[in-house]
Amino acid sequence: MAANDADDYVKSGKVLESSAGDKFEVGRKIGGGQFGQVYDAKHQKKKWRNCRRSSSEDVFEKMGVSLEHLIKDRTLCISNCIKIANTLLEIFEQFQKLGLSYKDLHSGNLLFCHELFHLKLTDFGLSEMSKRNAHKDPKAWKYIYDASSVAFLLVCCRTDQKVINKPECSLADYTNEMKALKESLLESGMMFLLDFVKELISQLKGGEVSYPQLRRALSASQFTPPNKFFILTPTVPVMLA
16 A cells, blocks of 8 residues: 555654654645655744655565665666666566556666565556557557666666656657667766667667567676676675675
């Protein structure tokens, strides 16, 4: 159950203390998302009002850290990038079989277990199910958008650009963005993605997606054993080992 649909995590009138020692009196619930709820709150001493988020601790305790947290002040090694991308392509291939378009891939929606062995995709708030007889739908190419978003995610993993503004949902826009990414691979030290990006451009032009071909193009640069941990190299900071 999403946090927004759950019972209130905090009752109105309760006093919460921040890590800095500030105390806030909780007011009404404003809303919520998948993992947290947002409340109006008043600072007890300064009397100004702000919004406070209350999270479901059980969710984060079970799921562990997000990819967004892991890449906040660092870049991931190529082996980890390939493994993450390959895992996502496998997930999206299953989604396609189910008729599901995810539409919201970013580092904050990817959570690791504490041992960094399993990666889980979360937050399906923007996802859409295809209509019946979707295999006859001429717009079935929309699945290529999820595949393309994997390439944009790896830019965040390997460069200082941590937020990607996705292009508008049209084949032409995605194709242009992918061509621009291809031209920047050498400068950004991401030539390992060349075959993968070329395959994405080819599939965007054709209007269909083939995940097996995308995975082959991705693995052409470097093989990553499927039973290895996500964090593979000794050069990664200790907290990621």
